[in-house]
Amino acid sequence: MDRRNFLNLAALGGFSAAMPHLAFAAAKQVPVLILIELSGGNDSHNTVIDLQQLTEYQKLRPQLALNRDQRFNLDNNFALHNALQGFQVPWNRQELAIVHGLGYPQANKSHFRSIEIWDMATAANQYSDTGWLANILPKLSNSDITALTFGRNAAPFSGGLAQHIQLDNLAGFFERSKKLKNHPRPTSNSALRHLLTLNNNVAASKAQLMQGLSRQVPLATAFPKTKFARQMADVAKVIRMDLNIPAFKVAIGSFDTHRAQKNKHRQLLKQLADGMLALRSELIQSGHWPNVLMMTYSEFGRRAAQNGSGGSDHGTAASHFLMGGRVKGGHFGSYPSLSELVDRDVLYQLDFRSVYQSVIRQWWQQPEYTIAAGLEQLDLIHS
Incomplete structure (x- = not known):
């Protein structure tokens, strides 16, 4: 096996060359965040x-509204897309927050740059190679x-x-990990030998992980067949x-x-709701729900007015969801005015970043952790 083939296998298997071995956890479990x-x-x-603001909304979107x-009306002030109808249950149980x-400031409407800003938690004019969770996570868990x-x-x-x-x-992941494990170790290529050595260091942990999955009781919830729901089912398996x-x-x-947009957006939101609610159902039954927080995010919102193609263009502010067994349900922040627009x-x-910082401080009990100065603190989590 040459280095190229090895790297192909490693990439497909999710192999991380920086990763040492996986240390299995003690009984007390760290709170889990799902982005x-x-x-x-x-x-x-x-x-x-x-x-x-229903009148303004309908004027701006005569066909798209x-x-x-x-x-459906979530309460007296806000409605949600019908595809999110299932959110009424966690809302009524005060397990859903909408921010x-x-x-x-100075919102960037490039997909690549704006998602980088959200992922790195920087200002629009700042650049970073470090994700917003990269340094806090190792302080929270004894898992490698x-x-x-x-x-x-x-x-x-x-x-x-x-x-x-x-x-x-x-x-x-596990199937391709087996392929990596079964390849003979080269003696002439030092770089490849190093990568294989790292892979061997995690082989035992991968085997334990596979054994854990094989011993698990099947999921109690029937997850939908969408790609997103399958990801959520895999998350449920690992959490359990x-x-x-x-x-x-x-x-x-x-x-x-x-x-x-209308039909496509409805399908996407239904996938979102079905996957989140299936995970919620599974974790309630397994007893993990109080220890799990789900949070949506996106690189930007859309413009207030519809465009000429039955859709919407890149915009600025947006509402997002937090759902979990210890979320303080309700509305946070302020819905932007639809009559006071700047450049549409x-x-x-x-x-x-106020949401990010509040989550780190409250969910993981890191009260001094600061992402940036002057951020508003949101009371999102029950202790």
Whole structure:
């Protein structure tokens, strides 16, 4: 086997050359954060509707606005897209928080740059190679693996001291890990020999991980067949193994809805709701729900007005969801005005990093942790 073939196997298997061995956790479990990236820029205006601004909303979106049959009233002030109907249950049980108006000054509308800003928790004019969770995660857990990413973008965990694994799914990861294990060790290529040595260091832990999965009671919840729901099912399996991994990341793509948005957006939001609610159901039954927090984020919102193609264009501020067994349910932040637009965009109301910093301080009980000076503290979590 040459170095190229080895690296192909390693990439497919989610192998991390920086990762040592996985230390299995003690009985007490660290609180778990699940990041859910809505890749492409979710249209928040058609996700969470401010009923106090319904007239302005309908004027800005004569074809795109949701009618009465396409939305449901969450309370007297806000409605959600009908695809999120299942969110009514965690809302009624005060397990769902909606944070409005999230953004940052001088918003960048490039997909690549703006998601980098959200992943690294920087200002628009700052650059960093370190994800916003990269340095805090190793302080939280005695596990050598501090994060798992299902999918492509592991940037929130990159750089710093965090040891993370990036993979497509559990089954493929372990199958390809077996292939790495079975290859003979070369004697002439020092770089390849080093990589194989690192892989051998994690082989025993991978075997334990596979044994743990094989011993697990099957999931009690029937997860949907979408890619996102399969990722959430894999997250549930790992959480139920009690490995003390404090963070996970999953994603749904295709939120860049410039054209023919209505049906596509409905399908995407239904996938989101079905996957989140299936995970909630599973973790309630397993007893892990009080120890888990899910949080959505996206690189930007969409403009207030519809475009000429039945869709919406890159915008600024957006609403996002936090769901968990210890979330303080309710509304946080302020919904932006739909009548006071700048360059056809709403004005952001709350720095997104306020949510990040509040989560770290309250969820993981790190009261002194600071991402940036002057950020508003949100009371999001029950102690």
